[in-house]
Each structure stands twice: as structure tokens, then as C-alpha cells.
Amino acid sequence: MAAPWAAAPPEEPLAREAALLAVDAALLAGVLMRTQEEPGASQVVSYAPFTLLPSAVPSALFEQAYAVQQDFNLLVDAISQNKEFLERTLASTIKVDDFTARLFRIYTQVLEEGLAQSVFLGINRSDYMFDCGADGTPALKQIEINTIAASFGGLTSRTPAVHRQVLKMLGRTEEASRLLPNNPAQGLALGIAKAWELYGSQSAVVMFLVEEVQRNIFDQRCVENELWNRNIRVIRKRFRDVFEKGSLDDARRLYIDGQEVAVVYYREGYVPQNYDPQNWEARLLLERSRAVKCPDIATQLAGTKKVQQELTRPGTLEKLLPGQAASVARIRATFAGLYSLDLGEEGDKMAAKAIADPDCFVLKPQREGGGNNLYGEELRHVLEKIKDSPERTSYILMDKIKPRPSKNYLLRPHTPLKVSECISELGIFGVYVRQGKELVLNESAGHLLRTKAIEHADGGVAAGVAVLDTPYLV
Numbered sequence: 001m002a003a004p005w006a007a008a009p010p011e012e013p014l015a016r017e018a019a020l021l022a023v024d025a026a027l028l029a030g031v032l033m034r035t036q037e038e039p040g041a042s043q044v045v046s047y048a049p050f051t052l053l054p055s056a057v058p059s060a061l062f063e064q065a066y067a068v069q070q071d072f073n074l075l076v077d078a079i080s081q082n083k084e085f086l087e088r089t090l091a092s093t094i095k096v097d098d099f100t101a102r103l104f105r106i107y108t109q110v111l112e113e114g115l116a117q118s119v120f121l122g123i124n125r126s127d128y129m130f131d132c133g134a135d136g137t138p139a140l141k142q143i144e145i146n147t148i149a150a151s152f153g154g155l156t157s158r159t160p161a162v163h164r165q166v167l168k169m170l171g172r173t174e175e176a177s178r179l180l181p182n183n184p185a186q187g188l189a190l191g192i193a194k195a196w197e198l199y200g201s202q203s204a205v206v207m208f209l210v211e212e213v214q215r216n217i218f219d220q221r222c223v224e225n226e227l228w229n230r231n232i233r234v235i236r237k238r239f240r241d242v243f244e245k246g247s248l249d250d251a252r253r254l255y256i257d258g259q260e261v262a263v264v265y266y267r268e269g270y271v272p273q274n275y276d277p278q279n280w281e282a283r284l285l286l287e288r289s290r291a292v293k294c295p296d297i298a299t300q301l302a303g304t305k306k307v308q309q310e311l312t313r314p315g316t317l318e319k320l321l322p323g324q325a326a327s328v329a330r331i332r333a334t335f336a337g338l339y340s341l342d343l344g345e346e347g348d349k350m351a352a353k354a355i356a357d358p359d360c361f362v363l364k365p366q367r368e369g370g371g372n373n374l375y376g377e378e379l380r381h382v383l384e385k386i387k388d389s390p391e392r393t394s395y396i397l398m399d400k401i402k403p404r405p406s407k408n409y410l411l412r413p414h415t416p417l418k419v420s421e422c423i424s425e426l427g428i429f430g431v432y433v434r435q436g437k438e439l440v441l442n443e444s445a446g447h448l449l450r451t452k453a454i455e456h457a458d459g460g461v462a463a464g465v466a467v468l469d470t471p472y473l474v
């Protein structure tokens, strides 16, 4: 099923007129980003890229994605508390992947010292595509789950208003009224506020750990403003600030600039480029502290591609979520084929299969943020080179999901208007809070639809490939 406008999207001059209206509506609604030219200040801003038209999402799959989110929250939380599972699963990866190894070292170090943190906050986003089966029926397939710095929960709440206006201008008032409201930032802030409250110090602050250059600051401000509205003080700091001014007291309470920090919300720290030796030291200091880290290092490790692949092994989910057969079934239904490339017979077989049929697979390293995966001829080339070396184990292999494309316009500053064949990726935000062993909050918090032209195999909004979208349920 497609959206009614997807078969014949508006043409010139109507398309141009609609795009002008859409861009102004986006600026008014706050679909904002700092510019590439001036990424360090807000004097000059532009709109975050978005689609001219909302894209169709099958309502049954949309509901399925929401229905499984609390299960995924439980699962991630369970993995983060399972040292034996994390150790075994990442053993081969950390031999060859330096970044995962460094995270793992901090994880071990913190456990050896004994956890000071007793309140845990998870904010994740589970991403899916709609795989088109042989008979044309779409199925919900998970691409990955992001357990650190899952973004666009703020800006995505602003696109329904824009798309409503565009549809009205195109004479589709009835369809406009069907676009759902959506506000993940509110849900994320609710989780942060709960963690702050359980930490139990009125004067302590929430610290957003942010990048050196913050183009996507408005998305973060949406969450931040929700906290200010609840009279919770928010500070924004970089790893560098933590290194220079952060300290722990005897009870391992975290202080920066003389302020006690209750919650550290990472919007940075998920790629190797975020770290120099001082930043690694800052990360260790934060992890050792009593402050609620969102995520703690164990939860970051739970979000690695290697963990995702191991979860698909028969029996693994059952062991991680004992006695929760319904959750296990809902989770498993979203899994695509994922394969280990560890050295040995199983890995040899899959490497050969992918080399023979590269268009059926995606080769993924242990990286986040888009633009790292390998496809098609490049996949074949790289696998042929590393197929007999331990380097192979730093990757996993995944079945390629093949959604049905539809036509849309992708609106980006300084980019000519043209129709593209597009595919979409739906993300559901999840939030949970645990105090000791007791889960006190477990919710889904809203959604994000991102759309990209089919000629790009990879890449998110921040990577300049995908754009924000609004689901139109069909």
C-alpha cells in the first residue's frame, strides 16, 4: 500500500510552490539545524532536511513496532546486567576492534571497583525497515537498536505540523487530519526527570555530554527545555570540560564546576573520533561516578552490532529473558538474518556465501552514526581481502532488507528540487528507569521516520543522506 500521492507526486510549478511553503512552515515549527558553514553558533540556522510529503507506513507494522518496544527495553536492560553474556559475546570482537576493546576495558574496570551507580536510565531507539516479501507483503525487520545518543526525538515532533500544511495546500485536508501527533522529547525528558528524582539531590543538575561541534543542537534543546519546564537545571559540557573540571568525592559523587551531577545524558561518545586520551580519561571518570549515566557503559556495549547478531542464535533470547515467552516471540519476529564472521566453519561458510551473492547482504563493522557499512561490490572486495584473517571478526553480516520504494521530494538547503525514489526507516524510542533491581519505568516514547533516496545504501540524517519524514498510516 502506498500513500495516495506517492504514485503521482505534484509536478512543477505546484511542487515548487509546495516546497516554498514547506520550508517556511518547517522554520516556523522549529525543524532547525545549524548550518554546515557556521556549525558552532546559532546566528545563522536553516531547516533540517525533510521530505515534502509524508511517506506511507503500514499501520499493522507501525503498531507491531510500538508493541515490541517495551520488550526491547527489557532485553537491553537484561543484557547490560549480564556480565557473562557480554564477555562471551564480545570476546572475539575485542581482540580485533580497538574501540570496542577500550569500551570493554572501562566496563571491566568499573565492575572491578564496584558500581557506585544505583539508578539506571536507558533511552534507546529501535530502527526498522519494511521488508518486501516475494508476495509483496511487507514485514517489520529491525535494522539495529541504538542505545547511545539516539537522536531526532526533538525535531521529529515538529514535522507533522509541516506535513499537515503541505497536504492541505495540495487539497488533501482529510489526509492531513490523519497525521499523528508525536513527541519523543517529552518521553525522553520524563525518563531523565525520573532518574534525576531517584538520584535524590534537589540541587544536582542534569549534564548533557555534547560534541565539540553541535549542528543538531535544536534537537537536544527540545529535550532540555522539557527539563527546564520541570525546574530541573541542565548544563551542557564536553568531554574536555569533564577532563579539566570534573571530580569525584569520597562517595564518588560527580562534580563539575562545583555542581553535583545527578544524570549524564550522552549525545556524544559513540564513535572512536570522539575520543582522545584525555576524553577516554573523562569517560572513565564519568563511568566510575555515582551519577546516572544514560547509557552506562554496559548498555552502550549491549547496543553493539556483535551483540545484535548473537541475539539471533536459537535459545539466546530465552536465556536472557527467562519465563517471558511472549516478549521473546515479539522480539524474534522482528529479526532479520544475522551471521557471525568469527573464524571457523560457520564464518567461512557465510563469508563464501556473501562473496558469491553480495547484493543479498550488508557487511557491518562495530560502528555507529551511518556511512560505515559495506554493500555490493565493495562488500565482496573487502570480504575477499579479509576472509582468512582475524580482521573478519570485527564485522558481522546481515541479510539485506529490501523495502518497496516510493516517490518523494527530499528538501535540503541549497539543493535543487527533484523527485527521488525513496525508502523509509521507522524508529521507535524507548525509555526505562531501574532502581537497583527494580524497573520503575518502561515505556515507548514516540517515533521517528527517516527517508532516503534508494541510490544511497547507507547513512542517517546527521550523515547527510536521510531526511526527516512523518508516517502516513495505510
Ligand code: ADP
Pocket: 127, 143, 144, 336, 362, 364, 367, 368, 369, 370, 371, 372, 373, 398, 399, 400, 401, 402, 425, 457, 458, 459, 460
Ligand atoms: P549505524 O549504526 O551506522 O546507523 P545501521 O545498522 O543503522 O548502522 O546502518 C546504517 C544504514 O544502513 C541504515 O540506516 C540503513 O539505511 C542501511 N542498512 C543497514 N542495515 C541494512 C540492511 N540489513 N538492509 C538494508 N539496509 C540496511
Ligand code: MG
Pocket: 127, 143, 144, 369, 370, 460
Ligand atoms: Mg542506524
